[in-house]
Amino acid sequence: MRSHWWLWTCIALLTAAACSPATGSPTARLTEQTGLPRATTPGRTLVIAGRAEASSLSPKPLQALGFTTGSTVRLFNAGLTIVGRGEAIPYLAEALPQLNTDNWKVFPDGRMETTYRLRPGLTWHDGTPLSAEDFVFSWRVYAVPSLGYASAPPNSYMEEVLAPEPRTLVIRWRQPYSDAGVLDGGEGTASRVFLPLPRHVLTQAFNDGDWQGFAALPYWTTEYVGAGPFRVERWEPGAFFDGVAFDGHALGRPKIDRFRMRFIPDFNTNVAAMLAGEVHLNVDDSLRLQQGLILQREWTPRNAGKVLVYPGLWRWSQIQQRPELAQPAGLMNVRVRQALSHSVDKTGINDALFGGQGIMSETAIPASFTYFPDMDRAVAKYPHDLQRTERLMIEAGYSRGQDGVYLDPSGARFSVDLAVLQSPANEAEMAIMAAGWRTAGFDAREVVWPAVAARDAELRNTHPGISSTGGRNGEDSLADHSSPRIPSSQNHWTGSNRGGWTATPEYDRLATAFPITLDAAERTKMIIDMARIFTQNAAVISLFFSPTVTALATGLTGPEVPRGESEVTWNVHEWEFR
Numbered sequence: 120m121r122s123h124w125w126l127w128t129c130i131a132l133l134t135a136a137a138c139s140p141a142t143g144s145p146t147a148r149l150t151e152q153t154g155l156p157r158a159t160t161p162g163r164t165l166v167i168a169g170r171a172e173a174s175s176l177s178p179k180p181l182q183a184l185g186f187t188t189g190s191t192v193r194l195f196n197a198g199l200t201i202v203g204r205g206e207a208i209p210y211l212a213e214a215l216p217q218l219n220t221d222n223w224k225v226f227p228d229g230r231m232e233t234t235y236r237l238r239p240g241l242t243w244h245d246g247t248p249l250s251a252e253d254f255v256f257s258w259r260v261y262a263v264p265s266l267g268y269a270s271a272p273p274n275s276y277m278e279e280v281l282a283p284e285p286r287t288l289v290i291r292w293r294q295p296y297s298d299a300g301v302l303d304g305g306e307g308t309a310s311r312v313f314l315p316l317p318r319h320v321l322t323q324a325f326n327d328g329d330w331q332g333f334a335a336l337p338y339w340t341t342e343y344v345g346a347g348p349f350r351v352e353r354w355e356p357g358a359f360f361d362g363v364a365f366d367g368h369a370l371g372r373p374k375i376d377r378f379r380m381r382f383i384p385d386f387n388t389n390v391a392a393m394l395a396g397e398v399h400l401n402v403d404d405s406l407r408l409q410q411g412l413i414l415q416r417e418w419t420p421r422n423a424g425k426v427l428v429y430p431g432l433w434r435w436s437q438i439q440q441r442p443e444l445a446q447p448a449g450l451m452n453v454r455v456r457q458a459l460s461h462s463v464d465k466t467g468i469n470d471a472l473f474g475g476q477g478i479m480s481e482t483a484i485p486a487s488f489t490y491f492p493d494m495d496r497a498v499a500k501y502p503h504d505l506q507r508t509e510r511l512m513i514e515a516g517y518s519r520g521q522d523g524v525y526l527d528p529s530g531a532r533f534s535v536d537l538a539v540l541q542s543p544a545n546e547a548e549m550a551i552m553a554a555g556w557r558t559a560g561f562d563a564r565e566v567v568w569p570a571v572a573a574r575d576a577e578l579r580n581t582h583p584g585i586s587s588t589g590g591r592n593g594e595d596s597l598a599d600h601s602s603p604r605i606p607s608s609q610n611h612w613t614g615s616n617r618g619g620w621t622a623t624p625e626y627d628r629l630a631t632a633f634p635i636t637l638d639a640a641e642r643t644k645m646i647i648d649m650a651r652i653f654t655q656n657a658a659v660i661s662l663f664f665s666p667t668v669t670a671l672a673t674g675l676t677g678p679e680v681p682r683g684e685s686e687v688t689w690n691v692h693e694w695e696f697r
Contacts, residue, residue, distance in 0.1 A: 165378040165675070165694070168389050168398045170405040172357065172382045174574075175339040178305035178312050179257075180266040190402035191380070193688040194362055195244075197346040197369055198304020198314050199235050199288075203689045205682035207301035211249070211315070211346065211369050212288075213238050216300040218637065223300055225637070230278065231292040233299045239286065242367040243317050244343075244350035251282030256318035256325075265330040267611045270603075272310040272634055273302060295635040297642065304347075310595050310634065317344050348373045348692040358382065374695040384570075386410045393424070399672045402687060404431070404665075407544055408473055411668035424672045427687070429680045431667030432589035433483045433596055436463075436537075436552070436660040437618035439583050441605075444619070446583035447533055449515065456657035458511035459585075460501035462559035463660055467551045472544055478664040482650045483596035485664060494647045499654040508559050525560045536584035538566035540573055548587065548662075576612035580619075585660075590615055592664055594633070597649050600658060601630035620658040 169191065178192045201210040209215055212235040216223040222234040241249040258280040261268045268274055278293040292299060302313040324333050338344065341354040346369065349362035359381045364373040381398065383389045383405060390410045392398040394417055406414075411426045418424040438456055439445045449455045469477040481500050484491060517525040517533065525533040537553050539545035549565055556563040566586075572578055579586060590596055596615060602622045604614035616622075622630070626649060633645045654661075669687050671678050677694030681687050 163376060165375045165400065165696075166398045167378055167380045168383045168392060168401045168405045169380050169403045170382070170384055170389075171403070173340075176343045176345065176351070177314060177316070177339060179314055180261050180263070180268050190686050190688040192305040193347065193686050193691060194349050194378070194380075195343060195345040195347040195351065196304045196314055197348075198302060198312070200301050200303045201689060202301075202303055202685045203682075204685065207303065210304070211237055211241060218300065225295065229294055231295060231299060233290050233292070235288040235290075235302075237286040237288065238369055240367075241346065241369060243319075243346055244365055244367075245317075245320075246367070247317065247319050248285075249315065249317075249346055250285040251288040252285070253315040253318050254288050254313070255280045255282050256322065257314060257316040260316055260321070260325060261313075263330065265611075266334070267613050270610060271613070272296065273298065273313055276635070295637050297634060297637050315346065320344050349378060352377075368692060370692055373692040375691075390414060393670055393672065396672065399675050400678065401668070401670050404667070406668040406670060408476070408666045408668055411666075411670060414670050422673065424670060427669045427671075427678070427680050429667050429669075430478055430485060430592070430664040432665045433480070433592035434587065434589045434662045434665050435483075436585050436587045436662065438585050438620075438657075438659060439618055440621065441581075441619035444581055444583050447527070447531065447535060449517070449527060449533060450535070450584070452515050453656055454511045454515040455517075456660075457499075457501065458508040458515070458559075459556065459561070460657050460660050461504045461511070462508045462555055462561070463501070463552055463662075464503050464555040465662065466503065467555070468548055468662065471547050471551055473663075473666060477666065480663055481654055481661050483592045483661070484594065484646070484650060485592055490643045490647060493643075494650050497647050497651040499651070499657075501654075501657070501660075503555075505559050512560070519560060523560050524562050532562050533560070534562040534564065536564050536566045536582070538568055538582050538584065538586040540568050541570045545587065552587075576606065577608070580606040580612050580617045586617075587662070588617065589665060594646050597646065597653060598630045598633050600653065601627045603627070603631075618659060620656070622658070623652055623656065626652045626656075 173191050176191060176195045178196070197211050199210060199212040200207040200215060207215065214236065216233040216235065219225065224232045237251060243249050258274065258277060260266065261274045263269060273296060276292050276294055276296045277290060279291040281289040281291070283289060290299070298311045301311060303311050304314045305312050320338055324336055341351065343351045348365055348368045350365050352361045352363045354360040359379050361377065361379050363377050364375065366372050383392060386405070386407055387410065389398070389401055389405050390413055393401065393414060408428065411428060414424065415426045438450050438459070440451050442451065445451050465479045469475055469479055481498050482494070484494060488494070512525050516528050520526045520532065527533065537549055539549045546567060553563040553565050568578070579588070599615040600620060600622065601616065605616045605619050606612040606614045629645045629649050633642060633649070636642050636645065669678060674696050675694065676697055677690060678687055681689065
């Protein structure tokens with residue numbers, strides 16, 4: 120299976136028993152101020168810090184109506200396969216379908232059929248048997264347009280899902296689909312997620328057809344029933360939720376009996392909690408590189424923990440290109456977008472945010488891909504070059520005003536808003552970009568959205584200027600920037616093409632054909648061609664891969680730098696305290 124992640128850096132400090140600071144220490148005083156209770160004895164409860172409280176513990180079907188995080192999904196859910204150490208392995212399924220065998224058939228008309236055989240004795244958290252019929256039910260749920268997934272793969276490619284017997288799942292595909300044999304439960308890319316849903320819990324609400332009511336069920340949070348390594352025991356909104364080991368877990372009962380997930384939105388508070396021994400592990404962007412370096416410095420003398428640093432989300436700036444929204448209208452001009460790209464000081468961003476250790480990028484494809492050298496030669500690149508910016512703006516019909524700001528042929532100033540979600544790192548990034556644009560001759564205004572705007576998909580997709588965002592790196596991020604994936608009210612503002620770039624016909628053709636092409640060499644050629652067209656058109660301004668930091672206290676073993684598309688919690692059932 121193809122790899123999707125570049126292992127950038129792993130800072131590993133061999134650890135021994137950690138001791139809490141003295142009561143009078145700065146860390147202890149900060150702990151008292153925050154009111155965070157101390158962790159229970161290691162070996163009994165794993166205390167995890169996450170940055171935000173999920174509004175759903177399932178990755179589907181509430182994409183448009185809620186939000187989850189990958190690590191949280193992994194704790195409570197199980198799919199047919201699981202992505203670990205860069206490859207898919209069987210999970211609820213006994214084995215993976217193999218192409219051109221009886222369990223993965225390709226027919227002359229392009230249709231396919233895959234067969235998964237489930238492990239014996241599977242159950243849900245509440246003890247109810249889990250069978251192939253639960254997958255049939257989930258297919259029916261995901262097919263509801265109002266829930267936001269009907270038009271997205273893999274569901275859009277499925278013609279029929281059958282359960283000829285309790286342990287046999289047959290999926291009939293209306294077209295070729297390269298990932299048909301590695302469907303997972305939320306650990307990989309969104310296009311492969313096919314999670315079972317408990318029909319014994321949800322059937323009545325589903326049959327009622329009240330989709331808003333369906334999305335508001337306590338099932339998705341406090342009463343969640345899944346098949347993952349832990350089950351929900353208690354949930355205190357705004358504070359924490361507790362999970363206990365699931366005896367019936369398909370890969371064996373977790374070695375850690377219980378965990379508590381705390382919601383700690385402030386990075387520095389998280390550092391204090393870890394230094395005080397109140398938190399054993401952080402996940403889901405609850406630490407940044409700066410805080411990771413603080414922990415490394417504090418922990419090293421006493422061997423109190425280790426810090427893992429690895430590439431995470433792809434960060435880019437989306438440029439509004441919908442004619443009815445773009446302000447100024449020049450944003451729709453490819454030369455203007457190229458000029459803006461050449462005037463972004465990526466070195467300044469790297470130095471300010473990552474101390475020069477960041478991974479700057481022209482596309483969503485990291486350098487670990489085997490074909491990266493070929494792609495790197497094919498893509499358009501935008502080094503910081505203000506002379507090139509000026510030439511492109513002149514070619515686009517602009518001239519300089521008396522104050523140095525570009526004017527369009529009608530004499531209107533090029534004024535544009537750059538928006539980011541509230542956070543110190545985002546605002547620092549924005550300040551550098553906006554200052555660079557003002558130096559280059561663009562009247563750039565800085566806009567900070569409150570953190571809660573992260574859930575306002577309509578606001579973020581209809582912003583009239585430029586806004587920065589992040590998402591998974593890899594091939595699917597490119598394919599998801601095709602014209603059909605432009606967010607709108609009709610698809611509940613889903614899709615990564617948030618700037619509304621109207622892709623070229625060739626790009627749309629490639630993006631449509633890519634997921635249904637089975638030949639690996641042809642797929643490689645397609646993604647290179649997509650990257651070339653994407654960068655030549657300056658569809659977005661590609662910035663960097665965000666360094667992801669996971670810190671873990673001494674005594675906790677098992678967490679490792681994720682490989683491929685896995686989450687750091689992919690093997691949480693194997694973790695233990697020593």
